[in-house]
Amino acid sequence: MKKTLFKYFVELTGNPVASSLLKSVTTSRWSRPLIQPFANTYRINEAEMEHPIRHYDSLQALFTRQLKEGSRQIDTSPNAMISPVDGVLSGVGKINTDQTFLIKNHQFGLNEIMGTEKKAATYKDGYYYIFYLSPSHYHHFHYPIDGEIVSRYALGGVSYPVNNLGLRLGQSPFSTNHRLISEVSTAFGNVAIVKVGALNVNSIQLYNASKECVKGQDFGYFSFGSTVILFIENHPNFTPTVGLNTEVKMGQTVGEWVQ
Structure with missing residues (x-):
């Protein structure tokens, strides 16, 4: 109770x-x-x-607490992708044609999550991870890989100021959950980081509008309930290294591009 x-x-x-x-x-x-x-x-x-x-x-x-410095170990190997959060891996695998993803107890297609078919096309036949953050978890999110932001946009049903970035949500509701999408260009292709916030409130906070992504760097937090989704552009040498329902810590390797 x-x-x-x-x-x-x-x-x-x-x-x-x-x-x-x-x-x-x-x-x-x-x-x-x-x-x-x-x-x-x-x-x-x-x-x-x-x-x-x-x-x-x-x-x-x-x-929304911070952790003491050194509380999480970051895998700095250039070909390793780390977990961006502490959480439970509630979904992981290859993105198949017409696949849906269970998020906040609802099923959504790739196009719905990314907003448009054009945005989604980059990640078709790639890989996905869904991280659920329970009330017990540390609620900051970090970059899972080095790279550069090539696209940052928000979707949902109401206006959405993000630390003076002037972003606005689109018109299509996503179960009334706001979400902020950061697409990162990496040495291995694009990675989309989808932050899904709480119901009915603006709950995703970014620190700044910097385009530089440093693996393990804290770049924002959730003020209320949250889920993080990663979409990985298809790459012949990428392999997930953790299984479904695994409890993961930020900085832990969850996938790698095998050389």
Whole structure:
């Protein structure tokens, strides 16, 4: 029961009014008494948090916490792709024709996720990863590979300011979830990083509009519930190195381009 209640606080609901109320409570100092019970319920590792738990003045402050430097090890091998987040790998494999992907309890095609058939075409016959971040997880996202941003856009149903980037969502709703897509040009082809936020609120925060991508670099976070999807352009030498339902840490190798 307690886990279900806490999950609503950080993943929100399908009801805009309820989501707005939960957001107000979670971001206020009134939620401070919930911090330690939340940490206990989800067995959050307090030793790796940037600050002692008493430092956080709201439940959302705890949810969006940073980690101590050195808490995650980054595989720096140039041909290794790392996990961009801490999470559970709820989907992984080859992208087949007409395939759908289970995200937030709904099935979506590649075209729907990427927004257009033209955008999706780059990743057909490639590979995909779906990372689910539970309330217990660290909620920042990092670059999975070195490269350069060649496209960054947002999709969903309402206006969406992203740290003064002036981005706006498209008109097609994605189960009312906002999503921000970063396409990275790498030495092995394109990689799309799709950040899917919470229901009914703008919950994806970017630090800046830099185009440089450094593997392992923190470039934003989720303020509420989240999923991250990676689409990898088809490459004859790419191989996933982790299996379905694996619990992964940011920086851990999840795939590699075999030389």
